[in-house]
Amino acid sequence: MEQVKCECGHVNPHGTAFCESCGKPLQDVGEKPLLDMRYEGSARRSQTYKRTIIDQIWAFFSSVKVGVALIVITLIASAIGTIFPQQMYIPPNADPAEYYEKQYGLAGKLYYELGFNNLYGSWWYILLIALIGVSLVICSLDRVVPLYRALKRQGVKRHPHFLERQRLFGVSRVNDPDDAIATLTERLAKQRYHVREEDGHLLAEKGRFSRWGPYVNHIGLIIFLIGAMLRSVPGMYIDRAMWIPEGETKEIPGTNGRYFLKSEQFIFETYQKGKENEAFNAAIDRVGNGMIAKNYQTNVVLYKRVGPVIAGAEPKLKKVKEYAIRVNEPLKFDGYALYQVDFRLGEPKAMSFQLTDKRSGASFGTVHIDLYNPKEEYDLGRGYRVKLLSYFPDFEFDEDGNPSTKSRVPNNPAFVFKMYAPDRPKGETSFVAIQQTIEPFGDNKYKMAFAGLETRNVSGLTVRRDFTLWILGIGGAIFMIGLIQGMYWNHRRVWVQRVNGELWIAAHTNKNWFGLKNELRRLLDGTGLTMPADRLEEGKKARQGGQAHGTA
Numbered sequence: 001m002e003q004v005k006c007e008c009g010h011v012n013p014h015g016t017a018f019c020e021s022c023g024k025p026l027q028d029v030g031e032k033p034l035l036d037m038r039y040e041g042s043a044r045r046s047q048t049y050k051r052t053i054i055d056q057i058w059a060f061f062s063s064v065k066v067g068v069a070l071i072v073i074t075l076i077a078s079a080i081g082t083i084f085p086q087q088m089y090i091p092p093n094a095d096p097a098e099y100y101e102k103q104y105g106l107a108g109k110l111y112y113e114l115g116f117n118n119l120y121g122s123w124w125y126i127l128l129i130a131l132i133g134v135s136l137v138i139c140s141l142d143r144v145v146p147l148y149r150a151l152k153r154q155g156v157k158r159h160p161h162f163l164e165r166q167r168l169f170g171v172s173r174v175n176d177p178d179d180a181i182a183t184l185t186e187r188l189a190k191q192r193y194h195v196r197e198e199d200g201h202l203l204a205e206k207g208r209f210s211r212w213g214p215y216v217n218h219i220g221l222i223i224f225l226i227g228a229m230l231r232s233v234p235g236m237y238i239d240r241a242m243w244i245p246e247g248e249t250k251e252i253p254g255t256n257g258r259y260f261l262k263s264e265q266f267i268f269e270t271y272q273k274g275k276e277n278e279a280f281n282a283a284i285d286r287v288g289n290g291m292i293a294k295n296y297q298t299n300v301v302l303y304k305r306v307g308p309v310i311a312g313a314e315p316k317l318k319k320v321k322e323y324a325i326r327v328n329e330p331l332k333f334d335g336y337a338l339y340q341v342d343f344r345l346g347e348p349k350a351m352s353f354q355l356t357d358k359r360s361g362a363s364f365g366t367v368h369i370d371l372y373n374p375k376e377e378y379d380l381g382r383g384y385r386v387k388l389l390s391y392f393p394d395f396e397f398d399e400d401g402n403p404s405t406k407s408r409v410p411n412n413p414a415f416v417f418k419m420y421a422p423d424r425p426k427g428e429t430s431f432v433a434i435q436q437t438i439e440p441f442g443d444n445k446y447k448m449a450f451a452g453l454e455t456r457n458v459s460g461l462t463v464r465r466d467f468t469l470w471i472l473g474i475g476g477a478i479f480m481i482g483l484i485q486g487m488y489w490n491h492r493r494v495w496v497q498r499v500n501g502e503l504w505i506a507a508h509t510n511k512n513w514f515g516l517k518n519e520l521r522r523l524l525d526g527t528g529l530t531m532p533a534d535r536l537e538e539g540k541k542a543r544q545g546g547q548a549h550g551t552a
Contacts, residue, residue: 015048017041023162042146170532213486220479342460
């Protein structure tokens with residue numbers, strides 16, 4: 001598009017509201033008493049070029065309303081993500097597709113299908129973050145580039161229409177203009193204004209750097225969003241739950257099979273009422289003795305895999321270190337950290353049943369069932385055997401009255417047994433749960449009698465590794481710098497111009513007009529120059545006076 005040449009000789013980009021150099025309005029401003037100084041009248045691409053699809057996309061994302069709408073949508077989505085627990089916090093062996101529907105009904109099903117169960121890793125949430133980043137980049141470039149150009153090219157001598165349309169403007173007549181200007185120049189310099197002089201005209205300016213505060217904010221936010229998006233990149237951020245029973249060795253999630261952990265012992269200590277714990281005696285009386293946790297820790301051994309990973313082969317492990325993981329005392333290694341966050345005491349590990357004759361009480365053998373890895377059939381010899389038809393680790397009846405399981409954790413195990421004996425070659429079926437036995441096909445001769453329960457303690461650990469933390473920290477620090485830069489300083493300018501034997505004074509600031517007016521009063525005191533009037537306040541008073549006169 002064609003550029004616009006001002007009468008002062010400066011060539012302005014198409015769409016400029018008033019000349020970058022002298023300030024003469026280049027567009028019809030109508031009856032507006034004041035110039036819009038927000039972007040120095042500069043030509044913004046979003047308001048100038050609207051022909052191509054690229055221009056339209058640029059204009060769309062440069063809108064502050066669009067940016068705010070994206071942020072609001074993201075905040076609403078984040079709030080919805082807190083209604084039900086995220087997938088990392090549900091029981092480790094539970095199927096998310098079934099868990100949310102069973103626990104929370106239709107709302108839970110929708111919650112899962114829409115991806116709220118893994119909100120911060122869902123594609124649409126990452127897309128929202130990316131769109132906010134695009135909006136921030138385009139908003140910043142659309143404004144900061146023309147604003148920087150306009151401020152850099154502003155001339156000392158400004159067009160009379162530019163001065164007249166400033167909020168603070170006044171005309172003074174003094175006997176010695178040179179002396180008044182010299183005194184004012186000296187005072188402005190003492191107030192740390194950068195003073196430029198041209199043909200007897202003055203431009204005093206300070207605090208221009210505060211205009212870049214919002215854009216420094218944007219840079220900080222963009223870096224922060226990049227860090228947040230990198231959390232979805234494999235290996236950059238890990239936050240996984242790990243449940244490990246005493247005596248077992250398990251692969252540490254997120255380490256790609258490189259590290260293993262063995263739980264040697266779980267220790268749970270509570271405060272007991274007595275003189276040594278007087279500070280807790282009142283609380284112990286309220287909740288009961290042995291109910292207030294003093295310490296819970298997991299004594300572990302960390303192993304590292306040696307050699308290549310071979311499918312189906314037992315890994316060769318090398319001991320790395322022993323450690324006692326306590327609350328706020330994680331085990332750290334190779335960028336990972338294992339935190340003690342939860343525990344389960346006395347979790348069922350195995351159950352024993354005896355195949356017995358209901359009338360005589362004679363026993364024909366014991367079945368030992370590993371609740372985490374049960375066998376399909378148990379041979380007791382002499383023609384007696386037991387077949388496990390169904391296993392429900394966390395037993396409940398569903399809406400139709402059929403047996404089902406809430407999770408894969410054996411919180412309430414139940415079994416369907418098929419019992420075979422020499423005199424019962426076709427077998428007898430029995431449903432056995434804790435304190436409950438059902439014989440669905442009539443009265444049986446044999447039964448599975450409970451013979452024992454083996455329990456163990458299970459430690460709940462969180463595995464974390466975060467390579468994005470330093471990026472988030474840098475983004476947050478830059479954001480705070482921009483916030484301070486934009487809030488605690490302001491851009492002030494004072495123009496003094498000789499016009500037909502008069503001294504015209506105009507002033508502008510991007511905020512804190514009260515402070516600027518007080519500073520101007522101190523600067524002009526004793527110089528003979530008149531304090532510029534606040535034309536915005538005068539206009540309000542005039543309108544209020546007109547309304548009062550009309551009412552009368």
